[in-house]
Amino acid sequence: MTIIYFRKQLKKLARAPIEPDPAWVAKTRAIILEQTRNTVATEPEPRSFTQLLRLLERLGSLFLPRRLAAAGRTIGVFLLVGLATVGGWIANVSAAESLPGDAMYKVKIVQEKTELLVASIIGGEAKKVTTLLKHASRRVEEYQKSHTPTQASQAIKSLKSSIANAQEELESASDNQAAVAVARVVTEKTDELLTSLRKGSVQSGDAALSASASATSSFSTSAAPVSATAEQTLLQKEVGEASHLITVTAVNAVEVMVEKKLEGSTQINIEEVKANVEKKVDQLVAGVSSISKDVATASALVSSSTSALSEPATTTPVSILTFSASAQATSPAGQAMAAGAATTRVIKEQLKATGEKADAAAKAAEKTAAEAKTLIENNDLLAALKKVETLVEVKKDIVSAVIDARMAAGETAAPANPAEPSSRR
Amino acid sequence: MQQTIKEKLLLYKVQSKKDPEAFAQLYDIYVGPIYRFVFFKLSNAEDAEDVTSEVFLKMWQYLSGEAGKDIRSFRHLAYRVARNCIIDRYRVRAARRECVLPDVSEAEESFSDRGRWAAELDAKENVRRVLSAVDKLKEEYQEIIVLRYIESFSIREIAGMLGKSQTGVRVTLHRAIRKLRSLAEGTI
Numbered sequence: 196m197t198i199i200y201f202r203k204q205l206k207k208l209a210r211a212p213i214e215p216d217p218a219w220v221a222k223t224r225a226i227i228l229e230q231t232r233n234t235v236a237t238e239p240e241p242r243s244f245t246q247l248l249r250l251l252e253r254l255g256s257l258f259l260p261r262r263l264a265a266a267g268r269t270i271g272v273f274l275l276v277g278l279a280t281v282g283g284w285i286a287n288v289s290a291a292e293s294l295p296g297d298a299m300y301k302v303k304i305v306q307e308k309t310e311l312l313v314a315s316i317i318g319g320e321a322k323k324v325t326t327l328l329k330h331a332s333r334r335v336e337e338y339q340k341s342h343t344p345t346q347a348s349q350a351i352k353s354l355k356s357s358i359a360n361a362q363e364e365l366e367s368a369s370d371n372q373a374a375v376a377v378a379r380v381v382t383e384k385t386d387e388l389l390t391s392l393r394k395g396s397v398q399s400g401d402a403a404l405s406a407s408a409s410a411t412s413s414f415s416t417s418a419a420p421v422s423a424t425a426e427q428t429l430l431q432k433e434v435g436e437a438s439h440l441i442t443v444t445a446v447n448a449v450e451v452m453v454e455k456k457l458e459g460s461t462q463i464n465i466e467e468v469k470a471n472v473e474k475k476v477d478q479l480v481a482g483v484s485s486i487s488k489d490v491a492t493a494s495a496l497v498s499s500s501t502s503a504l505s506e507p508a509t510t511t512p513v514s515i516l517t518f519s520a521s522a523q524a525t526s527p528a529g530q531a532m533a534a535g536a537a538t539t540r541v542i543k544e545q546l547k548a549t550g551e552k553a554d555a556a557a558k559a560a561e562k563t564a565a566e567a568k569t570l571i572e573n574n575d576l577l578a579a580l581k582k583v584e585t586l587v588e589v590k591k592d593i594v595s596a597v598i599d600a601r602m603a604a605g606e607t608a609a610p611a612n613p614a615e616p617s618s619r620r
Numbered sequence: 621m622q623q624t625i626k627e628k629l630l631l632y633k634v635q636s637k638k639d640p641e642a643f644a645q646l647y648d649i650y651v652g653p654i655y656r657f658v659f660f661k662l663s664n665a666e667d668a669e670d671v672t673s674e675v676f677l678k679m680w681q682y683l684s685g686e687a688g689k690d691i692r693s694f695r696h697l698a699y700r701v702a703r704n705c706i707i708d709r710y711r712v713r714a715a716r717r718e719c720v721l722p723d724v725s726e727a728e729e730s731f732s733d734r735g736r737w738a739a740e741l742d743a744k745e746n747v748r749r750v751l752s753a754v755d756k757l758k759e760e761y762q763e764i765i766v767l768r769y770i771e772s773f774s775i776r777e778i779a780g781m782l783g784k785s786q787t788g789v790r791v792t793l794h795r796a797i798r799k800l801r802s803l804a805e806g807t808i
Contacts, residue, residue, distance in 0.1 A: 202797065204750045205750065213656045219669055227647060228640055231644075234638070237756050306789075355787055359790060363774060369675050606767035
């Protein structure tokens with residue numbers, strides 16, 4: 196039984212006729228009314244805003260010439276509209292490029308909420324989800340342009356929220372036609388989101404974590420070394436979670452397509468469904484394989500820099516790892532190198548262990564993918580979906596393992612792109 | 621949408637004017653859902669009635685006080701108070717050393733008595749299996765499944781009620797469904 200089946204059964208439980216005894220309801224109502232009436236005391240009512248406005252109007256009619264007082268309301272409305280239009284235009288222009296924490300960022304968010312409301316009223320469910328995912332895409336752009344880890348983290352948190360809302364729309368689509376339309380939008384847009392999110396990590400030069408983007412180079416040099424390491428690694432973890440959430444939502448969209456097709460919907464044909472399932476399988480396998488290769492590259496780099504231990508500690512990738520792993524960056528070079536050798540061994544061992552996990556995951560993923568494709572060919576789409584769910588878990592586990600290894604090693608930048616050691620002190 | 625506006629107006633009257641009639645109207649709207657929520661947790665009609673009455677009386681005391689003026693949603697408050705009252709009831713039961721097993725049969729009786737509803741299901745066997753599995757879940761999973769699928773709260777609302785992040789709720793829900801599946805399929 197798939198998870199979709201269970202959700203359906205649970206939703207049916209919601210229609211269970213578990214109702215209180217009407218006699219008890221009436222009796223309890225009477226008791227509550229009696230008790231609440233006993234506790235009521237009279238208090239003067241505060242003046243409401245509408246009452247205040249009416250009072251001003253009356254005052255205006257008393258103190259201003261009659262014609263001006265009569266035109267006062269009209270003039271006031273035109274003034275307000277004019278101010279709002281001009282102010283709105285100015286706000287719009289400055290808000291569009293704002294980042295989390297900027298003064299105009301709240302304006303940007305309010306504009307997006309308005310856009311979403313209009314889309315849901317006029318455009319329907321598919322339009323609403325398209326708008327939600329457009330906003331999600333903006334969050335990814337904000338993440339890529341962020342100047343500080345805090346900004347980036349805020350952008351990622353908002354991204355997760357947009358994806359979660361899209362997921363809800365997917366689950367609560369009103370009818371088959373809407374469900375299929377929403378699922379199509381989600382499938383297409385989530386692919387774009389994952390591609391964009393991955394670009395952030397490539398730009399930062401983080402080859403070890405292509406599936407979970409790392410900190411961008413724009414803020415890798417500005418903060419204190421130990422705190423930057425911890426902060427940026429936490430950010431990587433958040434990005435990994437966001438990536439996983441997007442993947443799960445994309446898979447859920449494919450599940451909806453399969454479900455609707457199996458229910459006999461004519462909104463989608465079997466070939467499109469099979470193509471989407473197969474595409475998901477391929478994407479997940481490629482993701483796991485990519486992580487495995489990146490970990491292998493990182494391992495190779497660390498291993499090859501072992502011979503550089505005799506060089507000055509400020510110039511080697513290994514020394515960067517050791518400095519970032521040690522709490523006291525100002526210790527004498529000799530002591531640091533001695534401590535560094537031991538730390539490097541630990542890091543190498545961790546990388547080796549993670550590499551082994553990644554290899555095993557890649558092999559398991561390929562095997563599962565082959566099984567999934569066989570099931571797709573045989574039109575056993577529900578079983579194929581179970582394989583897709585397995586692949587999602589495999590990918591999630593290996594990404595977590597890599598991030599955990601990174602946190603343990605205390606890295607900030609990729610071994611292939613070491614930052615200036617002085618900036619890390 | 622109309623119900624929400626009506627509820628907001630009633631809530632405003634209760635908070636600002638301590639209007640008993642407004643509170644009674646909110647009671648009319650929520651007594652059924654709260655009763656059902658409590659019943660799913662306690663599996664006993666008598667306890668469900670006691671706890672539901674207690675919930676509304678506590679809500680009146682809270683809303684008519686200073687702290688109640690900050691409440692924006694009667695629904696959220698009702699479920700939060702209901703959860704707390706249920707926890708208190710569990711403690712009372714534990715203190716009395718009552719051993720209350722999940723009463724799947726009582727819930728099923730209700731289902732089977734309503735032929736119209738039972739006919740809509742795939743099969744009664746599946747209902748029995750899903751219900752049994754829900755009852756075997758740990759408290760945290762049970763609660764989130766009841767709130768999401770039976771009470772139809774959104775993820776955001778559940779997050780607000782439980783004091784968790786939306787991602788946390790989603791993760792817990794996903795784990796709860798997977799656990800439910802493994803219990804129902806007999807593979808723990």
